[in-house]
Amino acid sequence: LNSPFARDIAHHIHPQTNLRRHEAEGPLLIERGDGVYVVDADGKRLLEGMAGLWCASLGFSETRLVDAATRQMRRLPYMQTFAHRSFDPVVELSAELVGMAPAPMSKALFACSGSEANDTAMKLVWYYHHAIGRPEKRKIISRRRSYHGTTIASASLTGLANMHQDFNLPLAGVVHVTCPHHYREGLAGETEEDFAARLAAELEEVIEREGPETIGAFIAEPVMGTGGVVVPPRTYFERVQAVLRRHDILIIADEVICGFGRTGNMWGSQTYGIKPDIVTCAKGLSAAYFPISATLVSQAIYDAMLAESDKLGNFSHGFTYGGHPVGAAVARETLAIYRERDIVGHVRRVAPRLQDGLRRLSDHRLVGEVRGVGLMAAIELTMDKAARKPFPAERKVAGHLAGAIHRRGVLLRGLGDALMLSPPLIIEDAEIDVILSAVAESLDETQ
Numbered sequence: 414l415n416s417p418f419a420r421d422i423a424h425h426i427h428p429q430t431n432l433r434r435h436e437a438e439g440p441l442l443i444e445r446g447d448g449v450y451v452v453d454a455d456g457k458r459l460l461e462g463m464a465g466l467w468c469a470s471l472g473f474s475e476t477r478l479v480d481a482a483t484r485q486m487r488r489l490p491y492m493q494t495f496a497h498r499s500f501d502p503v504v505e506l507s508a509e510l511v512g513m514a515p516a517p518m519s520k521a522l523f524a525c526s527g528s529e530a531n532d533t534a535m536k537l538v539w540y541y542h543h544a545i546g547r548p549e550k551r552k553i554i555s556r557r558r559s560y561h562g563t564t565i566a567s568a569s570l571t572g573l574a575n576m577h578q579d580f581n582l583p584l585a586g587v588v589h590v591t592c593p594h595h596y597r598e599g600l601a602g603e604t605e606e607d608f609a610a611r612l613a614a615e616l617e618e619v620i621e622r623e624g625p626e627t628i629g630a631f632i633a634e635p636v637m638g639t640g641g642v643v644v645p646p647r648t649y650f651e652r653v654q655a656v657l658r659r660h661d662i663l664i665i666a667d668e669v670i671c672g673f674g675r676t677g678n679m680w681g682s683q684t685y686g687i688k689p690d691i692v693t694c695a696k697g698l699s700a701a702y703f704p705i706s707a708t709l710v711s712q713a714i715y716d717a718m719l720a721e722s723d724k725l726g727n728f729s730h731g732f733t734y735g736g737h738p739v740g741a742a743v744a745r746e747t748l749a750i751y752r753e754r755d756i757v758g759h760v761r762r763v764a765p766r767l768q769d770g771l772r773r774l775s776d777h778r779l780v781g782e783v784r785g786v787g788l789m790a791a792i793e794l795t796m797d798k799a800a801r802k803p804f805p806a807e808r809k810v811a812g813h814l815a816g817a818i819h820r821r822g823v824l825l826r827g828l829g830d831a832l833m834l835s836p837p838l839i840i841e842d843a844e845i846d847v848i849l850s851a852v853a854e855s856l857d858e859t860q
């Protein structure tokens with residue numbers, strides 16, 4: 414038990430990990446970061462093609478963020494935001510986020526993770542409807558394959574069976590509808606527009622079946638991340654939003670992955686014309702250098718919260734570390750870097766190299782579809798291109814492909830049949846080429 418490798422197996426439970434396999438194979442120990450690369454315990458440089466978990470947007474050695482954190486730690490390492498307390502970075506960060514939101518927003522409320530931000534959003538939907546005298550309007554509609562987090566509420570919103578099975582989830586009152594995955598869910602010959610129209614009609618049927626007076630909100634990632642980089646079919650959000658507005662249902666945009674440039678606009682909501690009432694964001698907010706998330710709410714929601722405070726004496730929600738001064742300082746510096754380096758412009762300049770490069774693999778016998786936008790993409794593998802036949806789940810084909818790519822020095826993530834890519838937003842053309850070669854060579858090697 415002398416090596417960190419053995420001690421990890423002995424003492425550490427890894428989340429979202431096959432524990433049996435971990436016992437057999439042990440951890441991948443990472444020692445340090447270097448730009449878009451990390452260096453493992455054997456000294457091997459690995460290009461982090463997922464930016465960690467879609468979050469390390471500025472790579473792994475941005476000293477400005479280290480300095481911002483250090484300065485704040487020296488000045489005021491901790492203070493709560495409960496009961497009126499405030500301090501410079503959280504005041505200014507609130508103003509910045511409200512000012513840059515993808516739809517008019519009134520206020521920002523902070524937590525430490527995307528899950529907590531979505532939990533908070535769900536509670537605010539209930540709180541809001543309570544405040545305006547319709548407490549029965551509390552069901553939330555989500556989509557299958559979505560990922561909204563891992564707490565009891567956010568895992569319920571999540572539309573992945575493995576996140577529910579054996580945990581007695583989802584909670585009652587979360588309703589899942591069809592995933593807008595044209596390649597997998599579209600009917601033979603169905604155009605994207607027809608598919609979107611069918612999904613909007615399905616949504617309306619679900620709303621009418623459940624009773625619109627019982628449905629509080631709809632939550633969506635502009636582009637689904639973990640579910641396999643599912644890009645919405647043309648006209649999807651336009652049609653879905655029309656249905657939701659008709660039934661007076663709030664829209665929550667989960668911008669945890671898409672927010673802060675990933676899709677080639679500051680927000681995924683801008684890329685797809687989404688006009689949310691609530692926005693949740695995390696990850697890119699601090700480029701992952703410190704855990705921080707935010708839930709932004711519209712004026713109507715805030716006004717209702719204000720009225721509740723008169724009635725109840727308090728707004729009774731919040732986390733000890735919500736609005737942590739170090740997180741807020743790091744987030745402010747992150748946003749400053751995004752502005753100064755025009756990160757959105759950079760994403761737009763380099764994204765075609767990644768997206769076009771991946772699409773050149775479309776003819777490969779194993780590639781069913783290549784999809785993506787900005788700096789997020791997926792390759793969907795298939796056993797049979799014409800029939801779009803998925804591989805049996807136990808083959809874990811995308812996981813094996815990710816393993817082959819890892820041996821070539823690039824870290825990507827395979828889940829089910831989808832190989833996913835989400836590099837740091839600062840990636841340059843030459844580094845994109847490293848990813849593309851590793852993917853192409855590994856595909857050729859895959860049986």
Ligand code: PLP
Nearest residue numbers: 526527528560561562638669670
């Ligand atoms: N929402 C989306 C879209 C995510 O991708 C994630 C995490 O991957 C979450 C929410 C949950 O965030 P966290 O892991 O910070 O709780």
